[in-house]
Amino acid sequence: MSLLGMVVLVVGFLLRANPLLIVLAAALVTGMAAAWAPGTGVGTLVHAATSTLASFGRAYNANRYVSLVWVALAAIGMLERLGLQERARTWIASVRVATVGRLLAVYFVLRQLTAAVGLTSLGGQAQMVRPLIAPMADGAAEAQAGLLPDRVRNMVRAHCAAVDNIAVFFGEDIFVAIASILLIKGFMEQTGIVVQPFDLSRWAIPTALAALAIHGLRLARLDRTLRRMLERAEGSS
Amino acid sequence: MIGLAHAYALGGVFFATCAWFSGRDRSNPHRLRAATFWGLLALSFLGGDRLGDLGNGLLVAGLVTLATLGMGRSTQTTSTPEQRRAGAQRYGDRLFAIALIIPASTLAGTLVAKQTRWGARLIDPAQATLVSLVLGVLLACAVAQLWLRPSAPAAAGDAPSASGYLVPVREGRRLIETVGWAAILPQMLASLGAVFLASGVGKQVGQLFSEHLVLDTRLAAVAAYCVGMALFTMLMGNAFAAFPVMTAAVGLPVVVHRFGGSPAVVCAIGMLSGFCGTLMTPMAANFNVVPANLLELPDRDAAFNGVIRTQVPTALPLLASNILLMWWLAFR
Numbered sequence: 001m002s003l004l005g006m007v008v009l010v011v012g013f014l015l016r017a018n019p020l021l022i023v024l025a026a027a028l029v030t031g032m033a034a035a036w037a038p039g040t041g042v043g044t045l046v047h048a049a050t051s052t053l054a055s056f057g058r059a060y061n062a063n064r065y066v067s068l069v070w071v072a073l074a075a076i077g078m079l080e081r082l083g084l085q086e087r088a089r090t091w092i093a094s095v096r097v098a099t100v101g102r103l104l105a106v107y108f109v110l111r112q113l114t115a116a117v118g119l120t121s122l123g124g125q126a127q128m129v130r131p132l133i134a135p136m137a138d139g140a141a142e143a144q145a146g147l148l149p150d151r152v153r154n155m156v157r158a159h160c161a162a163v164d165n166i167a168v169f170f171g172e173d174i175f176v177a178i179a180s181i182l183l184i185k186g187f188m189e190q191t192g193i194v195v196q197p198f199d200l201s202r203w204a205i206p207t208a209l210a211a212l213a214i215h216g217l218r219l220a221r222l223d224r225t226l227r228r229m230l231e232r233a234e235g236s237s
Numbered sequence: 238m239i240g241l242a243h244a245y246a247l248g249g250v251f252f253a254t255c256a257w258f259s260g261r262d263r264s265n266p267h268r269l270r271a272a273t274f275w276g277l278l279a280l281s282f283l284g285g286d287r288l289g290d291l292g293n294g295l296l297v298a299g300l301v302t303l304a305t306l307g308m309g310r311s312t313q314t315t316s317t318p319e320q321r322r323a324g325a326q327r328y329g330d331r332l333f334a335i336a337l338i339i340p341a342s343t344l345a346g347t348l349v350a351k352q353t354r355w356g357a358r359l360i361d362p363a364q365a366t367l368v369s370l371v372l373g374v375l376l377a378c379a380v381a382q383l384w385l386r387p388s389a390p391a392a393a394g395d396a397p398s399a400s401g402y403l404v405p406v407r408e409g410r411r412l413i414e415t416v417g418w419a420a421i422l423p424q425m426l427a428s429l430g431a432v433f434l435a436s437g438v439g440k441q442v443g444q445l446f447s448e449h450l451v452l453d454t455r456l457a458a459v460a461a462y463c464v465g466m467a468l469f470t471m472l473m474g475n476a477f478a479a480f481p482v483m484t485a486a487v488g489l490p491v492v493v494h495r496f497g498g499s500p501a502v503v504c505a506i507g508m509l510s511g512f513c514g515t516l517m518t519p520m521a522a523n524f525n526v527v528p529a530n531l532l533e534l535p536d537r538d539a540a541f542n543g544v545i546r547t548q549v550p551t552a553l554p555l556l557a558s559n560i561l562l563m564w565w566l567a568f569r
Contacts, residue, residue, distance in 0.1 A: 057294030077408025083324030
């Protein structure tokens with residue numbers, strides 16, 4: 001029965017309701033479904049709903065640190081007002097060999113390597129991608145092709161966000177003291193198996209190389225894809 | 238010692254100022270709703286510990302109601318493209334240097350708090366990264382004021398009240414309005430995870446999975462575990478929530494105990510299979526939904542937005558590689 005909340009989640013996303021509403025509804029349904037049995041009174045269900053709301057509120061309050069990162073937008077916004085994005089664009093345009101694919105490949109390798117030695121905070125969507133990487137990719141594309149059609153620009157931006165995610169996900173587990181390694185170690189100890197953090201991080205390396213190969217291949221082909229998209233856009237206009 | 242409480246207080250002040258600017262923003266027809274939303278967020282950061290559990294729950298209900306009704310969109314502009322191009326020329330690489338202050342001080346603060354004794358007295362080592370991030374933001378704003386002196390020539394068309402020191406908050410408000418209600422989606426999903434955990438949702442999914450699959454070869458068991466990690470991560474939005482469930486249901490009893498797979502290999506690659514799922518789900522809001530808003534992609538409200546669709550062609554072959562890698566490496 002407690003899987004009903006899961007159903008609310010999936011149906012809600014398919015119906016494209018507001019995600020915040022879906023999440024709260026899924027939580028309330030989960031709590032109420034757990035209390036429900038044939039012949040349950042309305043009072044019991046209302047009580048279940050309020051106590052679920054309270055435990056959701058407790059978790060929400062405990063997780064405030066997740067939203068603290070937005071404070072960074074103050075500094076980013078101020079720098080954007082002063083011309084940070086424009087500076088990123090002109091700088092990358094002055095690098096002759098820079099293309100979107102090469103720029104993102106370099107960022108991918110740097111992000112993966114720094115994450116592998118524990119420096120996951122050297123990056124991120126609000127701190128690096130929006131103020132620096134996305135305008136640089138825009139600038140690199142424009143230096144080669146002139147003004148970009150919206151479709152191409154949006155594809156380039158989506159690739160910037162994707163590079164940051166993929167590189168950090170498949171780099172960070174090579175570092176022994178990262179949260180996921182500690183979680184694995186703690187969980188396995190509960191079941192009576194001792195695994196060494198070093199062994200876990202060692203076995204993260206093959207997947208890290210596979211991610212580098214797969215995404216690197218896609219980035220190597222990105223410039224050609226962009227050129228084809230631009231030619232088609234010109235042909236149709 | 239600077240700890241999370243101070244960082245929360247600063248966050249509260251930031252959101253309260255956002256609420257103030259949003260409320261006075263005549264370009265947004267729903268400015269009152271927007272102002273109330275950011276105001277409630279400020280209340281949560283400043284007084285969340287004193288509201289009680291139900292009080293916080295009602296606060297969340299208020300935030301959700303406002304987001305569902307719609308908070309409008311601000312069309313207030315920042316500096317003009319010409320001003321920004323002039324600024325880029327005038328300040329040059331100093332802009333990069335200041336932008337890099339934030340990640341650099343996050344890193345330096347974390348290292349100092351965790352590695353040195355005087356640093357641990359200055360910054361709470363348990364929350365070093367978050368506290369250092371907030372300190373880095375303050376440092377970047379201060380350095381920009383002192384080094385660039387941006388308020389010297391008043392930009393044409395600036396509101397007369399725009400004193401230099403308020404510029405960061407005004408601009409931060411502009412950016413956070415482009416993110417909108419999605420700003421609290423990651424926090425909401427983390428809370429949903431807690432409710433799911435308390436009601437045993439994970440165990441039930443694990444049971445479904447292990448009862449209905451016949452896993453009589455190594456490859457089938459490995460594939461079921463890896464695909465299960467990815468799928469369950471997509472549902473929960475977080476590989477950390479999926480890992481204990483799937484490992485207890487399939488990873489440990491079947492792959493490790495029945496077929497004799499190495500626990501370190503199985504766990505390490507199992508977790509990374511979960512990360513493949515993170516790349517493909519709107520439930521991982523801070524990685525997939527937030528950037529779509531930050532980069533103002535037109536399909537940011539779609540269930541599978543541009544960021545997710547860009548990541549799927551890497552996530553699927555990588556998941557297949559993980560299955561093969563675990564199959565080769567776990568049974569040597």
